[in-house]
Amino acid sequence: MTVITESRIAGVVRAAEAVLSHRAGAPVTLADPEDLGGSGRTVVVRARVLANPLSMDRTLVIKVLPADEDPRAFHRELASYKYANALPNESRPGPQLIASDPESRVLVLTDLGHGRSMNSLLAGTDAVEASHGVSAWGQALGRMHAATVGGEIDFLAILRRDAAGSEDVDILAESAGRAVADAPAQMTRLGVQLPDDVRTRLAAGCDLFSDGDHRAFSPSDVGPENILLNDDGVQFMDYEWGGFRDATLDIAYALVTCGAQLSPVNAGHRADLEVALVDAWRSEVHAIWPALRRDVDCARKILTARLLWTWLSTTWMLPAQDLAAVAEIRQINRAGFVVSPAGYTHDWALHTNDPRVVVARWTDLSAAAVRGGDPTIAEFAAELGAALQRTWLT
Known part of the structure; x- marks a missing residue:
């Protein structure tokens, strides 16, 4: 600390x-x-x-x-x-x-005032209140995304005026790219086979940073610890490394990072809370992105982004393959901050030092894939989660 x-x-x-x-x-x-x-x-x-x-x-x-x-x-x-x-x-x-x-x-x-953190709401014992909170979270994300579609040129103009070269940097995109490139070797060490379809989906998740059909502004770290609920609604409090990316990365990030904050009561309603979050987001963006009205297509794209975030959070806890990898992969110091080669630190909501949280993310991903009718991701997530359970917790 x-x-x-x-x-x-x-x-x-x-x-x-x-x-x-x-x-x-x-x-x-x-x-x-x-x-x-x-x-x-x-x-x-x-x-x-x-x-x-x-x-x-x-x-x-x-x-x-x-x-x-x-x-x-x-x-x-x-x-x-x-x-x-x-x-x-x-x-x-x-x-x-x-x-x-x-x-x-x-x-x-x-000053946004004191308000109430999303963390405390998710950790509470009122499932109805939690449902209302995550719905507000999804709506706020959707309103922001809808309002910023087509604004990337304006954002980059502001960035170039203030500091040439900064527009080329997205540290999460860089870290995700290295994690995906390292996936086959890491899977081998864990004794898990990486199906071709999963490898393709991981690569597609990386592409959402630089491409994608649903590009909009993102504060970058939209996890629950960076969200305040006050009289004006949901507020996102951290814009470090903000920029434009495919909006499904944001909604998937919210799904991945909220699980560790759920109380036992709210964890029992996990699937319903995820549906409430996604449906609230879709209600704000479907008019500008009609393709997201199709349940199957929407679920598949969010699942792809969720797979990427879950794997990235996993690699931050796995050992690097060699000394060269140590120099490139984001490393975790004792305070729990992701450290870039340039020395910049940020305590991303995605990061955790608790292996139980990472294992639970794979379990949640598998369950979401079952609900979304994606047996390949469901089986892979269950297998990898079990391998991590054996490696870290037994």
């Missing part, structure tokens, strides 16, 4: 005051900083506005990325906030950007 000292928080507040004062043309004073945590060594602080020449909200959220980490992370996130600021209020996925400074890696955002 990263320890944030009082002096570091004070430095963050001073940096935000400087950015806001420059923007306002008059001194802005902040007080009562509250550490909200962050991803990796990122610092996130809530502060109260005292001197307020811009008539800003009474509280703001300040986010500062470490100066010695990959600058592309900051530029990606800044471009994502700038792009999202231009969306209609009802389609905006999260907080608004108030001010920024690329040199000091500072973002000043509107």
